[in-house]
Amino acid sequence: MALAKESPPVSPKDARSGIDQEAEYRAQTRLWLRLLACSTLIETELRRRFREEFDFTMPRFDVLAQLDREPSGLVLGELPKRLMVSAGNLTPIVDRLVEDGFITRTPSNLDRRVQIVCMTVEGRKAFRRMAKSHGSWLAELLAGFPADRLDGLTGELDALKSAVKDAMQKP
Amino acid sequence: MALAKESPPVSPKDARSGIDQEAEYRAQTRLWLRLLACSTLIETELRRRFREEFDFTMPRFDVLAQLDREPSGLVLGELPKRLMVSAGNLTPIVDRLVEDGFITRTPSNLDRRVQIVCMTVEGRKAFRRMAKSHGSWLAELLAGFPADRLDGLTGELDALKSAVKDAMQKP
Numbered sequence: 001m002a003l004a005k006e007s008p009p010v011s012p013k014d015a016r017s018g019i020d021q022e023a024e025y026r027a028q029t030r031l032w033l034r035l036l037a038c039s040t041l042i043e044t045e046l047r048r049r050f051r052e053e054f055d056f057t058m059p060r061f062d063v064l065a066q067l068d069r070e071p072s073g074l075v076l077g078e079l080p081k082r083l084m085v086s087a088g089n090l091t092p093i094v095d096r097l098v099e100d101g102f103i104t105r106t107p108s109n110l111d112r113r114v115q116i117v118c119m120t121v122e123g124r125k126a127f128r129r130m131a132k133s134h135g136s137w138l139a140e141l142l143a144g145f146p147a148d149r150l151d152g153l154t155g156e157l158d159a160l161k162s163a164v165k166d167a168m169q170k171p
Numbered sequence: 172m173a174l175a176k177e178s179p180p181v182s183p184k185d186a187r188s189g190i191d192q193e194a195e196y197r198a199q200t201r202l203w204l205r206l207l208a209c210s211t212l213i214e215t216e217l218r219r220r221f222r223e224e225f226d227f228t229m230p231r232f233d234v235l236a237q238l239d240r241e242p243s244g245l246v247l248g249e250l251p252k253r254l255m256v257s258a259g260n261l262t263p264i265v266d267r268l269v270e271d272g273f274i275t276r277t278p279s280n281l282d283r284r285v286q287i288v289c290m291t292v293e294g295r296k297a298f299r300r301m302a303k304s305h306g307s308w309l310a311e312l313l314a315g316f317p318a319d320r321l322d323g324l325t326g327e328l329d330a331l332k333s334a335v336k337d338a339m340q341k342p
Contacts, residue, residue: 144334
């Protein structure tokens, strides 16, 4: 009887919704595994080509891509937020880009404690060259996926992204 | 006239297909950025929870997940292929799991040069506990995405994955 108290008899309704819940769990897991497989597959291939063709890593390219949109530069502290990486992981990447002359890092005129990173002319040239290759590699990899279904899939991923963001903001 | 030879006049048809190509490039880039944003968002959150709740990293969990499907163990060399990571990156992860008693690594009886990795009882217990949390975190994160659209999105990602794999196998 003590056992019966701990696990009360399951009503048909509960059992049914238990099955539905189980099926939904499995569908969510399948979606996540596929999503991860797709992004890993494409990312691994793009990384490999970047390394082979330009001797450049993806995180370095991602930093340049952010700065390409900001002609007047960006507060250093903004970069980790935009790239969803930790500031600690970003420091050696930024250091290396400064060393190589692709970006500059200077104190802000308004507040010397704030650092501004900005792309150099050389950095912009290198970025444009790599971005062009990045675009054509991507086009090559996605060529077999029907063009008229691209926007539909992007739309569903948009909805997924919003749902996940909302879930993360719940207390 | 020499210039005209290098860049021949564009016929209306060519110009049109150039525009289509440009639009397709942009649609492909949008898809890729959204795909990457979704997987990064979910993965970052799952990693964070793994670290906080279990003091465990995702690559270690991924190794256990592979071994959970192989009751008689797995040839060590199979792991990097299945996890799409380099053997070099995997070595310290396997070493650490062996040290912690979650897996064993022993020479094969058939060929002493081949190593077999196998989950221990303790490893299986820890994996099951973490997998359960992983499942409920994922369910929580994806709860806002309509359940009846899960399989549709998974199907489109399947098609995308096949298209990319085909493209990668082209010479």
